[in-house]
Amino acid sequence: MTILPFQGNAAEPAHDIVDVTPETAIRWLANNERNRNLNGAKAAQYARDMRNGNWQFNGDPIRFDAKGRLLDGQHRLTAIKMSGTTQRMLIITNLPEATQDTMDIGRPRRMSDQLQISEEVHSTLLAAILRIVTAYDLGARSFSTASPTQAEMRDFLRAHPQVRRAAELASKGQKYVPAMPSAFGATYFLAARRDVEWAELFFGHQLLEGTGLHSGDPAHTLLRRLSFARANGQRMGLDDQVRYILLAWNAFRDGRHLTKLQAPKGGWTTDNFPEPK
Incomplete structure (x- = not known):
C-alpha cells in the first residue's frame, strides 16, 4: 500500500x-x-x-x-x-x-564536478563556457546571471562536442588574452558555428598569438581595449566582454577596419546585441 x-x-x-x-x-x-x-x-x-x-x-x-x-x-x-x-x-x-537541521547542508554537485567525474579535460572552464552558449541558444543575451540546467548543458555538449575545442583554446588564452577565459571560449564557439576556419584565424592566431596585427585590425583594437581596461582597473564584466569580442569578430568577418570599441548610444539591449556573423 x-x-x-x-x-x-x-x-x-x-x-x-x-x-x-x-x-x-x-x-x-x-x-x-x-x-x-x-x-x-x-x-x-x-x-x-x-x-x-x-x-x-x-x-x-x-x-x-x-x-x-x-x-x-x-x-x-x-x-x-x-x-x-x-x-x-x-x-x-x-x-x-x-532532522530538518541536517538537510541540504552539503555542497551541491556543480556542472564542473559532473564533467570532472566524466573525465572531461578543462572541466571547470568547459562548464563556464557551456553555461554561456547554452543560455545563448535558449534566448539569453545577458549571461552573468544566466542559469541553464545541468541537463540542458549536458544535452548541449552531446549535440555540440566542438565546445571542447572552445575550452581548449580558452585554456591556452588565459596567459595571452586579457579577457575572461569563459568569454573568450564562448565567443569562439559562437563564431566557429558560423565559420570555423575564420574563427581559428581570428581567435587561434590573431588574438591568441597577437602576430601580424596592425592598427585598425579588429583583433588589435580588441586586445588594446581589453588590455587598457585591465591595466587601469576598469570593471569589464562578462557581458561586456562577450559583446566587445563579438563586435570585433563581426568587423573581422566584414573586412572592416575597427579603431574603437564602445557600447551603443543608450546602452546595450537585446535588440542591439552583436549577433555573430
Missing part, C-alpha cells in the same frame, strides 16, 4: 516510491510550514527539465515529519505543479522534526 505523509501514525520512519501528480504536489505543499524561502528561479529550472523529459528519478527523497509537515522537497513539488507533469519520487514519512 502506498505510504502517504498524512496517513497513519507509525512510530518509525517509513518510505515508499510514489508517482507524484500536480494535484498531489499542491496538496502536500499546503503542509509546507517549516521551510526556507522558495527560490522561484530554481523551481522554474526544475520545471523546465521536467517538461523537457530531462528529470530523472535518482532516489532523492521528499521528506515529511510525523505530523505530516513538509521538511524537504518544496522546490521539486513546486516544479511538478508548475510543469504539469507527474514525477516518480521517493517519499519518507514520520521523521523527527529535528
Whole structure:
C-alpha cells in the first residue's frame, strides 16, 4: 500500500516510491510550514527539465515529519505543479522534526564536478563556457546571471562536442588574452558555428598569438581595449566582454577596419546585441 505523509501514525520512519501528480504536489505543499524561502528561479529550472523529459528519478527523497509537515522537497513539488507533469519520487514519512537541521547542508554537485567525474579535460572552464552558449541558444543575451540546467548543458555538449575545442583554446588564452577565459571560449564557439576556419584565424592566431596585427585590425583594437581596461582597473564584466569580442569578430568577418570599441548610444539591449556573423 502506498505510504502517504498524512496517513497513519507509525512510530518509525517509513518510505515508499510514489508517482507524484500536480494535484498531489499542491496538496502536500499546503503542509509546507517549516521551510526556507522558495527560490522561484530554481523551481522554474526544475520545471523546465521536467517538461523537457530531462528529470530523472535518482532516489532523492521528499521528506515529511510525523505530523505530516513538509521538511524537504518544496522546490521539486513546486516544479511538478508548475510543469504539469507527474514525477516518480521517493517519499519518507514520520521523521523527527529535528532532522530538518541536517538537510541540504552539503555542497551541491556543480556542472564542473559532473564533467570532472566524466573525465572531461578543462572541466571547470568547459562548464563556464557551456553555461554561456547554452543560455545563448535558449534566448539569453545577458549571461552573468544566466542559469541553464545541468541537463540542458549536458544535452548541449552531446549535440555540440566542438565546445571542447572552445575550452581548449580558452585554456591556452588565459596567459595571452586579457579577457575572461569563459568569454573568450564562448565567443569562439559562437563564431566557429558560423565559420570555423575564420574563427581559428581570428581567435587561434590573431588574438591568441597577437602576430601580424596592425592598427585598425579588429583583433588589435580588441586586445588594446581589453588590455587598457585591465591595466587601469576598469570593471569589464562578462557581458561586456562577450559583446566587445563579438563586435570585433563581426568587423573581422566584414573586412572592416575597427579603431574603437564602445557600447551603443543608450546602452546595450537585446535588440542591439552583436549577433555573430
